[in-house]
Amino acid sequence: MTLKIGVIGTGAIGQEHIRRCENVLQGAKVVAVSDINVEGARTTLQHLNIDAESYADGHHVIQLPEVDAIIVTSWDQTHEEFTLAAIEAGKPVFCEKPLGISAEGCRHVVNAEIKHGKRLVQVGFMRPYDTGYRALKKIITDGSIGELLMLHCAHRNPTVPESYTTDMAITNTLIHELDVLRWLTNDEYKTVQVIFPRVTSKSHSRLKDPQIVLFEMQKGVRIDVEIFVNCSYGYDIQCEVVGETGTAKLPEPASVQLRSEAKIYTTIQTNWKDRFTAAYDIELQTFINDVKAGGELTGPSAWDGFAASVAADTCLKAQKSGAIEPVEISQCPAFYAKK
Numbered sequence: 001m002t003l004k005i006g007v008i009g010t011g012a013i014g015q016e017h018i019r020r021c022e023n024v025l026q027g028a029k030v031v032a033v034s035d036i037n038v039e040g041a042r043t044t045l046q047h048l049n050i051d052a053e054s055y056a057d058g059h060h061v062i063q064l065p066e067v068d069a070i071i072v073t074s075w076d077q078t079h080e081e082f083t084l085a086a087i088e089a090g091k092p093v094f095c096e097k098p099l100g101i102s103a104e105g106c107r108h109v110v111n112a113e114i115k116h117g118k119r120l121v122q123v124g125f126m127r128p129y130d131t132g133y134r135a136l137k138k139i140i141t142d143g144s145i146g147e148l149l150m151l152h153c154a155h156r157n158p159t160v161p162e163s164y165t166t167d168m169a170i171t172n173t174l175i176h177e178l179d180v181l182r183w184l185t186n187d188e189y190k191t192v193q194v195i196f197p198r199v200t201s202k203s204h205s206r207l208k209d210p211q212i213v214l215f216e217m218q219k220g221v222r223i224d225v226e227i228f229v230n231c232s233y234g235y236d237i238q239c240e241v242v243g244e245t246g247t248a249k250l251p252e253p254a255s256v257q258l259r260s261e262a263k264i265y266t267t268i269q270t271n272w273k274d275r276f277t278a279a280y281d282i283e284l285q286t287f288i289n290d291v292k293a294g295g296e297l298t299g300p301s302a303w304d305g306f307a308a309s310v311a312a313d314t315c316l317k318a319q320k321s322g323a324i325e326p327v328e329i330s331q332c333p334a335f336y337a338k339k
């Protein structure tokens with residue numbers, strides 16, 4: 001059986017996910033899409049040569065009897081609403097990050113899913129599917145570098161649009177680290193502090209860039225994350241873990257070594273789409289396979305979306321206060337215990 005998918009939001013990542021469902025992944029087909037700009041959605045389908053219906057209202061897509069599962073790739077502010085509607089309709093939903101624009105919004109999704117009684121939500125945190133992060137996780141869990149002590153991370157973009165503001169460094173950018181660092185360390189955040197170094201001249205008045213986010217985990221591990229979204233030189237994701245007997249670092253993405261003009265060099269990627277292509281493929285294929293198998297979803301859960309959002313809300317508070325702020329997360333419900 002082919003899983004029939006409805007996609008809400010046909011912008012940058014919506015188009016990427018539609019393309020991968022059609023051309024890369026197995027067992028699924030996009031049968032309906034919606035975008036607030038329905039003409040844009042039609043043009044996207046034509047451009048991708050896909051035979052599917054276009055609608056202006058995402059709720060219409062969720063209600064279509066021929067749609068088995070939903071992908072939400074619209075603006076952040078709409079994720080909670082469409083995910084809740086999919087749960088209400090009893091349809092599995094892959095929701096891009098963030099699950100909601102606040103922890104409170106994510107909690108509504110968690111509550112609705114628990115009430116439904118079966119996991120229906122996978123959040124689009126793709127880094128746990130990245131080969132490099134998986135290798136780091138294995139090194140941590142098999143004890144190759146002894147007990148974990150520290151992590152040093154960086155999230156650098158070459159540039160961001162004028163609309164990108166200081167808080168978005170947390171809600172749009174750091175949110176990926178907020179998920180993957182919980183997963184890597186198998187731990188929860190205890191405190192967070194945000195420090196602002198000298199601002200780069202490449203930034204604008206509404207964006208303090210770079211920022212350094214300092215975490216203490218509940219088991220005592222310390223993590224520093226540099227967010228630098230106007231670094232000019234490339235899209236560069238770094239993560240080094242330090243244990244009692246060794247260190248391990250995220251591998252650089254594969255790149256051809258060039259010899260030219262008396263230099264040896266490799267290039268650095270500049271686009272987020274390229275850095276995690278394989279991880280995006282695997283996360284969505286996992287969603288499709290899990291839905292088709294009819295058992296429990298295994299990808300990042302609504303609880304993971306909520307936990308990242310609790311940490312994000314606290315980071316926003318720490319940006320303003322400059323103080324070390326406690327991250328207050330409740331006990332994970334048994335419903336989300338990993339089986």
Ligand code: NAP
Nearest residue numbers: 009010011012013014034035036037073074075076096097
């Ligand atoms: P984008 O290019 O602005 O696309 C969003 C699309 O959703 C636009 O086409 C927008 O309409 C449409 N839209 C807005 N409200 C809608 C509604 N109520 N119903 C239907 N469509 C609606 O943004 P993007 O970069 O694709 O990001 C989309 C989401 O994916 C964001 O939440 C973002 O955080 C997330 N994302 C995740 C990753 C990742 O690495 N996992 C990467 C990129 C983005 P218009 O045509 O009018 O603008």
